[in-house]
Amino acid sequence: MNKLTLFGLCIVGFFIIIAVFAPMIAPYNPGQIDIENILTAPSGSHIFGTDSLGRDLFSRMVYGTRISLMVGFIAVGIAAMIGIALGAIAGYYGKWIGAVIMRFIDVMLCFPTFFLILAVIALLEPSIINIMIIIGATSWMGIARLIRAEIISLKERDFIYAERAIGASDLRIIVRHLIPNAMAPVLVSITLGIAGAILVESSLSFLGIGVQPPTPSWGNILSEGKAVMGAGWWMMLFPGLAIFITVLGYNLLGEGIREKLLR
């Protein structure tokens, strides 16, 4: 495997482990306020320093990994579900329903995605659930197109005719045979999508409508870091690095999968 792809995989794996084992890794309670130690620099007792309420930044970053990754995974999960479903229907049935779905995709692709996300989140409320749903609801289009294209080519294959011959229902054919075989290119989209969702969350936090404190996310810690820019370089450095490395990792991994598929 390509060295870069391996590197990406390591990064991805590393952060997943941190997220899963957060309670064991974090030395402090991430919500532990300590007025005496507001914005202290990294030191022996607080390796990443403390934030504006004296909370240990390292612990908050560790728990923030959970939140940021969760937002990424679930948002992309929702996008995948919508995209696969619509793409499969469009590809398998084609004609009228396929055309409508494709038009719908075209319309959705016209909007600057971030504008839509911003509008909906600000107009509803910035809860984690809303953020995940709306990111998912605005990024399924690419997946849908890919699935549709794959299914169109797959559905004329012999093994599908065979299934039809033995009387398998449409649903069974789509779900058990077509979709699994069409998934390959979608994997790339999913991997890249997770990275994208993490970046979107950080942008929303910058605008004040991302994951809301006191729940820590990389995005909102970075945003807080911006407000205390001259007084705590650690507040901007660590979350910024975390986001950057994670997104880089997912991109390298995604690209690697894509190259493997093309061969």
Next chain:
Amino acid sequence: MGKYILKRIIGLIGLLLGITIITFAVIHIAPGKPTDLEAQFNPKVSMEARERIAHLYGLDKPLHVQYIEWLKRFARFDFGISFMDSRPVAQKILERIPITLTIELVSIILILLIGIPIGVTSAVKEGSFYDRFMTVFVFIGFAVPTFWLSLILMDFIGVRWGALPISGIKSLEFEKFGNFEKIIDVSRHLVLPVFVSAFGGLAGISRYMRSSMLHVLKQDYIRTARAKGLAEKEVLYKHALKNAFLPVVTILGLSVPGLIGGSVIFESIFSIPGMGRLFYESVMARDYPVIMGVLVIGAILTLLGNLLADISYAAVDPRIKLEG
């Protein structure tokens, strides 16, 4: 060719209708009315004053009536009046489009000028250290949160080094400058925003160019050209590049909404009075006419970008017909 363009334009109308419906739907998901921000929770504002205000805005009519009325006015290019400052929405958007478009265009040009060569050379030197270095480099641009990079650059280049202005698009003394100085002034102000905007978009184009080029290089006709004994340079630039370039044109269209969407962030950070910031401020203030106007205009700009991309693609590649 003309028929093709015509067909596309007709298809556009359907798209436009879809855009307006989705835009209208998005706005009305929300609870809360614009009069709340207007009154700013000021003890001096009475309830009657508020109801008066709501009535003045026509917010007490049913939804579908509001939609139809909006659509009718929209068709006449009347986008309504902003709730926030009672100015025509069209005027507010028109004020902001030039600067956003300028930044987008310069970014796209930069992305093309830098991204395409990177993509091509990476493909040619596939697997080499150069290739891997460039991969990581362009992904850095994509992976770094925009406002983080912006603030770091503003701090180092703007404050510590003092080489470039930190924010805004003009100096305070702009009005007194001669024309040439005015151009220089604006350019200096735009260096950082354009750089940040372009750096983020490099990844998309260069990776796509790279894989497109790789794909083409494996084609039979390239092997044929090489077998014929043509110089490597000629093979690459006369035959491979032309064909690898085509798919990239379509990607260009797709990157327009991305750039417009991203403008919200860097326009806020760099205090640039563009469309992205207008949109954000309107959303926070529930200024529905402006929100709808910007969403629709943004979508239309994307449509136009795609249309142009498709037309140039069709013009260059005679094999293309309108897809069913």
Next chain:
Amino acid sequence: MKNIYKIRAAFKKAAFLFIILFLLGFTPDYGDTIVTGSIGEPRTLVPILASDSSSGAICGLIFNGLVKYDKDLNVTGDLAERWDISQDGLEITFYLRKGVKWHDGEPFTSKDVEFTYKSLIDPKVRTPYSGDFQMVKNLEAIDDYTLKVYYKEPFSPGLASWGMNIMPAHLLEKEDLNAAKFSRNPIGTGPYKFKLWKTGERLELVSNHDYFEGRPYIDRYIYRIIPDTATLFLELRAQAVDYTSLTPIQFKRQTETEFFKKNFQRFNFPSFGYTYLGYNLNDPKFKDVNVRRAINYAINKEEIIKGVLLGLGRVSTGPFIPESWAYNKDVKPMEYNPQKARELLKDSGWQDQDRDGILEKDGMKFSFTVITNQGNDERRMTLEIIQRRLREVGIEVKIKIIEWSAFVSEFINKKRFEAVLLGWGLSLDPDMYDIWHSSKTKEGEFNFVGYSNKEVDRLLLEGRRTFNQEERKKIYHRIHEILYEDQPYLFLFVPDALPILNSRFKGIEVAANGIGYNFIKWWVPRSEQRYTR
């Protein structure tokens, strides 16, 4: 011998020259520009339409009211030279200043005041300020410079309400105020004239050389719109912005360097507002006053001021600013005493029977959600501290941050909240009828906590009807006392205002009214001026 006389003469001459030069150094110079940085942009420059602080800041420089507040917070004349209030308090006669001109040269007269009043009570005008002026029965212009205002009943806040900016009748009487072009090109009587407004970028004002209080020393006022606080701070550091507000962290941690000490002057003084936790008094959990008192004991307000404001604020025990004459200094704050809090809660029937750390009563857990508006870091941090302290006495607090517009319409107005963390920005007149009177509890009104106390109701009405400041003082002191006993709000703190200004500006004096009251007297020595015209 002659030499001594010569020397003395020379010495006298030198001393004389020295004194002259010394005095010259203290004679203000005209010139220079002040660049203010702000994250907000004005909405409109029609003064009676605007309710946001950015519009207010600009209108304050372009327009005048009939009266204004001086540095000691007393009402003093602005466009009115003097006034008489009748014995029964039903009439105010204003004697207007003569010779004041609008920025376009037209003379200011009572017609302009009449026009402004008519606009304020016009139902078609989208003004948020009609409330105070609906107490007016009639307004009569006796002549160009004399005006009589007749009130329906005695209304002491009335005088101060005439601090409302006066608009030019000759330019606006035929216009629809809601849509007038004037909103982006105003003409006033004030110390600064409007020059330009580049949307999203900046506004520029130039000094009015004919201003009736004298030409301002600073020639030009620029209001730069910089929507991001981090960028604004960077611009301040680069000295591209002269004047802005700091956050507590910026004040304490980011502006303590040599560079800042040399190039900037910072101020801190109490701002005109207070932050509080308001209870929905119709919620069964908060009906018992002892529960509310318990919460007061459970919260360490000093800690909040130290942690959130970094010490830059004061504890508040009531609905007035400490500097105000209405503030009752004898009301002592309840000390931080979690033990007492627990006892009070126990006495009110709250016990932790299932040992989960949270109190219950009648099968109900003592858990509630506090809502606050999005965009205010101080409030968010305050809530996080409150959450922690209440947990220690067995009360669970959940935090919900809501975007402003939805916050007001869905939660406050519809009273769908248990507790709310908010602040009031106060006008300088202590009349709080709209906030505390038991009749003001309808949807959209300001007694959204549902407070009702007969004595307070009576005192509020009396306070509005009395003109004698000593009597009003007693009334408001008593109100303050009752409110602190009743605890409809947990009064938290009065934050400090933290303006920072480039050190080249001279003439700033902190007073009860802050620092802006003598803005037209601020000046920059010629040698230090940065912007030349």
